[in-house]
Amino acid sequence: MINKIVAVQGNHPSKLNPLTDTSVFLANEIQNKKYKIFYYDPKDLSVINSKVTAKGFFIKFNYNNKKFYKITKKQNLDLSKCKFILIRQDPPFNLEYISTTYILDTIKTKVKIINNPTSVRNVSEKLYSSKYQKYMPxxxxxxxxxxxxxxxxxxxxxxxxxxxxxxxxxxxxxxxxxxxxxxxxxxxxxxxxxxxxLPKISKGDKRVFIINGKVCGAISRVPKKGSILSNMSKGAKPTNIKLTSKEMKISKKIAKDLKKENIFFAGIDFIDQKLNGDINVTSPTGLKTLYDLSGKNLAKTFWKELKE
Missing domain, CATH: 3.30.1490.20 (ATP-grasp fold, A domain)
Incomplete structure (x- = not known):
């Protein structure tokens, strides 16, 4: 019986906003299936005596509490004992980020790592889009x-x-x-x-969620007045939308390509039906927001697809 442990390599929970955070949303979902969540920061990843270890803590999430997480036990864990590892730290995609992918590469035959560390390194979030320029501004x-x-x-x-x-x-x-x-x-x-x-950014962009080669849903994010930034962290307001047939066609093509690249979970963005060239593979976000807007729980889809 493989240990029912999911490790999350991410930014410290104290820095996360549970109302919008996708890492917490994914962890909470699998925690309900009796998995233990182990959390660690990229800087606490090591290779000691040929073993990949992380100094971190076991954690329980609870959306109902004012403090949404509780650290239950600090530990130095051999990560090959996990069932899944989620790479979820925010960019910048710098040398530290790259080093963690090389370290995790050494155990990816023993543990399912999402997204695949080799693929995270190979699929540069902006440069990868250069092959889709006919769909872009x-x-x-x-x-x-x-x-x-x-x-x-x-x-x-x-x-x-x-x-x-x-x-x-x-x-x-x-x-x-x-x-x-x-x-x-x-x-x-x-x-x-x-x-x-593209001036139509004032009407919002569209974030499309891709899981295991399938287009699974989308939200729109409308910049606050006077801003051109559609990021929710910059005050944009999310709304529920449908994709146009043109957006759907492009999304399906990219989803198929990403599956070939071994990317399990990604987010892509459109402005005015044009791909804006951000292929988010490091720590795609927006699943909790989609759930709050539509009741559609893609965390369930994520784990179901992963287990299959």
Missing amino acids: ATIFTQNLDEIKKFFKKNKKVILKPIYSFSGNDIHLLTKFNLKLVNKFINKHDHIMCQKF
């Missing part, structure tokens, strides 16, 4: 100033995004070409993504 990936200038001249309003950040952080709308600003941006982030601005 005009987009370039570069750190070449001349290319950015040319791109700006053609598109007039341009969004600058770092390739390895998350959650709407460091996103900049360029309405007039500012050499100093662009230079500073490149110096900070190296290669960046430049994308033609």
